[in-house]
Amino acid sequence: MRRVLLILAPAACAALVWWALGQGLTEASAAERLDALWPGASADPVAARLEALRLPRIGAALLAGAMISASGLLLQVVARNGLADPGLLGVSQGGVLAILAGAALFDLPRAALVPAGLFGAMATAAAVLLAARRSLAGGGLILVGIAVNLLLGSVTELIMTSGGMAQYARLAVWSRGSLAGVSAADLALLAAWAAVLLPLALLSGRWLDPLLLGDDTARSLGIETRLLLPVLVLLAAALAAPVVAVCGPVSFLGLIAGHVARRLTGGRMTVVLPGAMLTGSCVLLAADTAGRSLMPPVAVPAGIATSVGGFLVFVFAARLSQRGPAA
């Protein structure tokens, strides 16, 4: 089953891209879609539209899904706790708060919001890591994360509720994550971070399995956990921060992608990690595309569609792996 999945998942991903490219107000023929996918600017007006509007969104969904999932899985391993996700480190809440405060309180221009979110996310993660440094492997990270989240969440709520209901609703939707406003520049930012961090995450895969055996065993297998754990936390934060900055916290995905991949591929982290990335990419792209195309004219934002879709995928994976031992 593992091997089948490793072939099926990329295929599913490719099929999703094809589908996503065709969905929307503009009808697109197969030739136009191919033209849009082809490197270089397209001469055909429809293909050019696809290339300018849909491709960045699709690319961002794939990258953001992979990054947020890898981030979640790394944190789950570090905290040895299936509940860990980037939201927990305060990464999401910190980024959201920085962007919200930047927009609502300081009137920052839109271009400055993404860097502000990046800064807020990384700063919060660093603070949480520092506060929990003594008990990284235990529940410390999770507890400090919960506390910081609660605190930042309340401040976010204060800002969100300071306007009327319309503003609250708009911000509430955004604060769950959306890919609607993604531009080519946003995609470039995501891609730059992903190009460095995703390979690093994949390289780290081989250290993850021994970590799950407990601190003593990991160390007696030759892993300097005191060095590795903070490095992994920083890596996870860096993976999540640009995603939060560009499309808001894609809540839920970081939590479930690792679980789904583990269910489907079985144990080894060197397999689970790429599996989680693929799962994240597929779920986010599918959710975003379904959200914007299934019930026109209502567009369901990616964050919300991901929550629903991710939940269903999770339940499906759990059922699948329960029926027989992962073979």
Add this chain to the structure above:
Amino acid sequence: MTDPARHPFTLALLAVLCVGLAAVHQSFGAVWIPPGTVLSALAAPSDGFLETVVLRQRLPRLEVAAFAGAALAVAGFALQKVLRNPLVSPSTLGISGGAALAVVAGQFFLALRGGSLLLPATAGAGTALMATLALSRLIAGQGDPRLDLVLAGSMVSMLCGALTTFLVSLDPQAFDGLMRWLVGDIGLQDSRALPLTAGPAAAAAAGLLALSRTTDLLAAGDDTARALGLAAGAVTWMTVALAVVLAVAAVATVGPIGFLGLVVPHMARLLLGEAGPAPLAGCLLLGPAMLILADILARCLMAPQVMITGTVMGLIGGAAFLALLLRLGRRGLE
């Protein structure tokens, strides 16, 4: 451990704390109202300005805070006890989230208002709880079983929260009053809800108090409880159902307020031990005290502007929690 002989004393102290906070709650605010005036307003209602402030504004807030605080704390305690899991609470199990979603859906699709929302709220809370339990069974066997429940609960909560946000975003104007409810605003409570919810909630709390000795046996484990002749399943389900009633009553009145239902039970257990009705009674007093305190702060911190009590609860809770963790960390206790 705590000494049972001192429990009456501790409870009396908590009661005094509660009354004291209530007095402060009535007197402090945008305007200072001397306790004497408060009392006279309560004793002989008149339509002076200060009396009106007390009767129309502060007293309802106090009632609601005390009611919701007690209900959430007791519900959290009962759930933690029968599920033998220190991490569960109405909010972490998805109960609050389910109730909130049902209320929003009821308003949106069925145009329900006021007390008639109680029914869908209960249904939503029950459904969410069932979903959490079913999901936790599905994901069991991955490690610590206590985390299965919390993981499932957080998934259900997130799902409900996402759907709630989505419904609200469809027509923000229609939900104008709802925003403050969704973040736990005591000032905006539907005055018709409290009389409706108070009865069932009081009955549920009384039921839980009566069951407290029996549920002690459950703490020894289902098998032991069965060996002692207890229908463990029935008691568990009854307790959970009563807790849901309490949680729904609280959510319907003031909206989903997190943190309280999770933490107050821990405080009560620290003060009054694990067993018997004492810690439950402690929750009945500590829960209101916490929420009243949060409401005092909500009205005084940025006076004359009134903050949202649920938000303030989150601020206090987060800050206190963080301070506690950092202190524990410094002492090297992990």
Add this chain to the structure above:
Amino acid sequence: MAARGCPVILERLSFGYGRGRLLEDISLSVRRGEVLALVGPNGSGKSTLLRLMAGLLQPVAGRVLICGENAARLSRRAYARRVALLSQQGGAPGAIRVRDLVAMGRFPHQGWLRRASAADRAAVAQAMEDAEVAALAGRPVNTLSGGQAQRARMAMTLAQGGDVLLLDEPTTYLDLRHQFGLLGRARRAAAEGRAVVAVLHDFSLASLYADRLAVLHEGRLDGIGPAAQVLDAAALARVFGVSARLLRDGPAIFPVPRD
């Protein structure tokens, strides 16, 4: 005391948190080819001593020498190549297969880009054979019984190789057959030239399988030597506070309560 013959040497070792001392002034050495059993009442410091030998704790005084080198100067990886530990701490590796778990024992022998060498694969296969888990190779660890999981962890520790094998209560969860099997395997590891240290609770097993016993009492070394020398009624009374007599059958010693 030639360092070459003694992969583990403890010199006046003390350990504690803050002011308190959990271990005080312990000196001993473990030779190649011998099995040393650490025995003592609960809380006497056996596991702490083992974790010091494994380099998981830093002594507050004295030092640990591993194969003649000061343990404090060894990198984690260098340490792991010399010393393997079967910890009591059971992590939750989830759905990982037994084969993959055992293969993790080769971790310190592999470079950045993990490629299992032929030597790695041979060591893993041999370790699974030795710990009697070869038949379970494809099973996810979380579907195993307690005893099976313990044997799988033992196989991982065996696969790690090195000069020193540390076992923390290795017979936990095991039935009698597998207790004998595991300790027999530990003896063979010693015969192959390793130094083996095991925390054991059972005196009969300790006297049967260990060359020497180190008896710990309130953080101090009460005695060290062959079972016949260090185990007597007086020592049991002093260390465990029990009144017992000892039945002997060949090398085995069984304490029974005196009535």
